[in-house]
Amino acid sequence: MTQERKFKIGKPILEVKNISLSFGGVKAITDTSFDVLEHEVRAIIGPNGAGKSSMLNCINGIYKPQQGTVSFKGKEITNITPNLMAQMGLSRTFQNLALFKRMSVLDNILVGRKLHTKTNFLEVAFQLPKVKKEEKINRERSEEIISFLEIENIKNTPVGKLPYGLQKKVELGRALATDSSVILLDEPMAGMNVEEKRDMCRFILKVNDELGTTMVLIEHDMGVVMDISDRVVVLDYGKVIGDGTPDEVRSNQKVIDAYLGVEH
Amino acid sequence: MKPVFMTYTKKDLINLAVCMVLSVLVIPTFITTEYWYTSILIPWLCLALATIGQQIVMGYTGQLALGAAGFMAAGAFAMFNLILRVPDLGFVGSLIVSGLIAAAFGILFGLPSLKVRGIYLMVATLASQFFIIWMIDKFGWFKNYDSSGIITAQDIVILGKPFTTPLAMYFVCLAVTTVLTLLAMNMARGSTGRNWMAVRDMDIAAESMGVSLLRTKVQAFAISAFYCGVAGALFAFCYLKSLEPVAFDIKLSFKILFMCILGGLGTINGAFIGAAFILLFPVLLNAIGNNVFHGAIDATIISSIEQVIFGGLMIIFMIYEPLGMAKLWENIKQKWKTKIPSSTNIKSSLSKKT
Numbered sequence A: 001m002t003q004e005r006k007f008k009i010g011k012p013i014l015e016v017k018n019i020s021l022s023f024g025g026v027k028a029i030t031d032t033s034f035d036v037l038e039h040e041v042r043a044i045i046g047p048n049g050a051g052k053s054s055m056l057n058c059i060n061g062i063y064k065p066q067q068g069t070v071s072f073k074g075k076e077i078t079n080i081t082p083n084l085m086a087q088m089g090l091s092r093t094f095q096n097l098a099l100f101k102r103m104s105v106l107d108n109i110l111v112g113r114k115l116h117t118k119t120n121f122l123e124v125a126f127q128l129p130k131v132k133k134e135e136k137i138n139r140e141r142s143e144e145i146i147s148f149l150e151i152e153n154i155k156n157t158p159v160g161k162l163p164y165g166l167q168k169k170v171e172l173g174r175a176l177a178t179d180s181s182v183i184l185l186d187e188p189m190a191g192m193n194v195e196e197k198r199d200m201c202r203f204i205l206k207v208n209d210e211l212g213t214t215m216v217l218i219e220h221d222m223g224v225v226m227d228i229s230d231r232v233v234v235l236d237y238g239k240v241i242g243d244g245t246p247d248e249v250r251s252n253q254k255v256i257d258a259y260l261g262v263e264h
Numbered sequence B: 001m002k003p004v005f006m007t008y009t010k011k012d013l014i015n016l017a018v019c020m021v022l023s024v025l026v027i028p029t030f031i032t033t034e035y036w037y038t039s040i041l042i043p044w045l046c047l048a049l050a051t052i053g054q055q056i057v058m059g060y061t062g063q064l065a066l067g068a069a070g071f072m073a074a075g076a077f078a079m080f081n082l083i084l085r086v087p088d089l090g091f092v093g094s095l096i097v098s099g100l101i102a103a104a105f106g107i108l109f110g111l112p113s114l115k116v117r118g119i120y121l122m123v124a125t126l127a128s129q130f131f132i133i134w135m136i137d138k139f140g141w142f143k144n145y146d147s148s149g150i151i152t153a154q155d156i157v158i159l160g161k162p163f164t165t166p167l168a169m170y171f172v173c174l175a176v177t178t179v180l181t182l183l184a185m186n187m188a189r190g191s192t193g194r195n196w197m198a199v200r201d202m203d204i205a206a207e208s209m210g211v212s213l214l215r216t217k218v219q220a221f222a223i224s225a226f227y228c229g230v231a232g233a234l235f236a237f238c239y240l241k242s243l244e245p246v247a248f249d250i251k252l253s254f255k256i257l258f259m260c261i262l263g264g265l266g267t268i269n270g271a272f273i274g275a276a277f278i279l280l281f282p283v284l285l286n287a288i289g290n291n292v293f294h295g296a297i298d299a300t301i302i303s304s305i306e307q308v309i310f311g312g313l314m315i316i317f318m319i320y321e322p323l324g325m326a327k328l329w330e331n332i333k334q335k336w337k338t339k340i341p342s343s344t345n346i347k348s349s350l351s352k353k354t
Helices: A052-060 A082-088 A105-111 A121-125 A129-148 A164-177 A194-211 A222-228 A246-250 A253-260 B010-030 B034-060 B068-085 B087-114 B119-138 B166-189 B191-201 B203-208 B213-240 B250-263 B269-291 B299-320 B324-339 B343-353
Strands: A012-023 A026-037 A041-045 A067-072 A075-077 A090-092 A182-186 A214-218 A231-236 A239-244 B003-005
Touching: A012 A052, A012 A214, A026 A052, A026 A067, A026 A214, A026 A231, A026 A239, A041 A052, A041 A194, A041 A222, A052 A082, A052 A090, A052 A182, A052 A214, A075 A082, A082 A090, A082 B203, A090 A164, A105 A129, A105 A164, A105 B191, A121 A129, A121 B166, A121 B191, A129 A164, A129 B191, A164 A182, A164 A194, A194 A214, A194 A222, A222 A246, A231 A246, A231 A253, A239 A246, A239 A253, B010 B166, B034 B068, B034 B166, B034 B191, B034 B213, B034 B250, B034 B269, B068 B087, B068 B119, B068 B213, B068 B250, B087 B119, B087 B213, B119 B250, B166 B191, B166 B213, B191 B203, B191 B213, B203 B213, B250 B269, B250 B299, B250 B324, B269 B299, B269 B324
Parallel strands: A041 A214, A041 A231, A090 A182, A182 A214
Antiparallel strands: A012 A026, A012 A067, A067 A075, A231 A239
16 A cells, blocks of 8 residues: 555544443443544454444444434434435445345346436336436446456356355445445455455455545454554444554554453 | 347247237137136236236235235225226226225335234234225225125226127236236336345345335335236126125135245246146146046035145245246256257357356
């Protein structure tokens, strides 16, 4: 990442302030705040059960935090729903894969174009000219993403039949198809081998570099995270214990303790 | 496969042409017995149409709904009242408005799908079945205060011409079914169908992509009820030629559900295959009973055997081919193709590898 970036890191696009989330008596997140700057690659790391996925679910509106606010593009969003966030330009992938299993790769990615589809069901039923025009644009964009991710050879295969690594790629493709300004990636490299991980890193950086998409990713693999992210926030037991550039985080005593354990 | 015309590929157009030639030219020339029209072809088209409705909500959108017959009753009685009270609408206009009235019920009874799912939704949608039948029975206005319980359906008149012979009625059903099937195919293959299937396969992800669960589910229920309503109106006016709420009881709902599952969930052609199978199977069993055993087996036993075989088939399909007969047919075609590789297949298999 030594070369000049096409999209300079800008102002905060996503701000999370004092979020607290609990399930019954279990506190998943306690008073957590951090921000994400425009065009950056931001990683959220932490040991198992640190509240990383819960954090993404709060940002995306799947969980409703008991306290705290989420601001997106300078607006504080009071009643967050996944649908509203998608409309505002925030897309995501899921930890345990949430693809449309019986649909083909191309159809999965086409669903990502939903917000760019304005025709209603009657117009689709009668195949009016504007439906055809819109469908053509959406298909072209989807094909672009498919070739960008180098998965042309499987585009008509039902997603359920694909191996795990490819499914992760399709999910990234579907998120890309939305043309969102921010994409949340929930463990995009979990369960992948070294080569697949390297591939996925390449795509994440390529997307960030060529399209300027802000990437927020959760990852276990410290090495990978340190290599590709601009800034890292470290969670442990639902609290922020470190926030900064990879180098700052690496030398943070609290982070080292959380990952390596403390002498008692 | 590239679409040649609208969303249809060359294969689709050939299939469509074959179906049209068969149904418009071959059947009317070779089948002259009224029995075939009044007892098999007309109910087949009507029930296939209702099954497409069930497919949209269950096969494509994945919402377990059980109440197709209720919406059919709504459509049938709406049709009766529209022809009776608003004669200016004409047959086709009344048919469309009856579908819309059924769709309004569909929206109302589809709302629970936002909160409950699976088997619980099935129970919730049963309410539509019982409510609509109860409403028609309770308020005499719907039956025009007829005390006999069975009302004769009005004659079908389109543009001043009566359509009263079985053949003419068959053509009415065929025309309506063809148009609505093509519209359903357009929707299923377009962005509308993708939204339905996205909700079916993974609703949370669909929502995160901007697909509104509320709108998609309610839309599917409305379109499904529209199809059922139109099918119900045709069923009453072309097949039963009378209107009685009992004809649209829960048994008919189950029949349509079976047609949907046996035919193949999430397919349009499955609706036709499933409807044909369930309608023709009893006829076939009867013929076997009469011709092979020369009436030695009692008719009541045959109808019991029918139930047993249906039950068995349902279980077998659920285990071995959950995607139904349409998928089975695809598999047979696939095997046939791989056994005898034609030059085009070799070409396509080569291009797949590269």
